[in-house]
Amino acid sequence: MHDELLDLLLGLDGVRQPLRYHPEEDALYHSLQVFDLARRESDDAVLWAAALFHDVGKAIDGRTHDEVGADLLEGLLAPRAVWLVRHHLDLLREPRRTRRKYRGTRELADLERLRRWDLGGRRIGIRVLSAEEAVDLLVHSAIDDDERNVFTR
Known part of the structure; x- marks a missing residue:
């Protein structure tokens, strides 16, 4: 699993993003920054995983990277992390609808945090x-508690 996740993350190396939205350009560098922000503000390893892997789909298709990324992570990360990757653009695309739909839920709180870190x-x-250090840290911080388990296997 470690190697599969590392390979997915390394697929972002050199993936350029529009400067207008991403002055840092490189998708891997961006993802590692988002992971760092998540680690500073939360002890929830599932949120760390969502932060680290939220853009992995950009290695295949930038426009639908949320859906593609979630599909790639299915069976590797906990369902909550996969859901966050799949929905991480909802607050950008449809903020009112998303806030109304998930009002008062952990899902909305998680999406808001992930959006802020993004x-x-x-x-x-x-x-x-480095990508290797980030994946190692995530793997070593995984908790056996079913509620916060990062991995599915």
């Missing part, structure tokens, strides 16, 4: 972990 992970020239 927007914050657009800096140039900051130090981030």
Whole structure:
């Protein structure tokens, strides 16, 4: 599983993003920044996983990367993390509908945090972990508690 996740993440290396929205350009660098923000603000390893892998679908298709990424992660990450990857653009695309639909739920709180970290992970020239270090840290922080287990196997 470790190697599968690392391969998915490394697929983002060199994937360029529009400068207008991503001055940091590289999708891997962006994802590692988002992961770092999640680690600083939360002890929830499932949120860390969603932050780290939220854009893995960009290695295949930028336009539908949320759906593609979730499909790639199905069976590797916990259902909650996969759901967050699949829906991480909902607050961008349909903020009112999303807030109304998930009002008062953990899903909305998680989406709002992930959205904030996604927007914050657009800096140039900051130090981030390597992809290997990030996946290792995620694997070693996984908790056996069913509610917060990061992995499905």
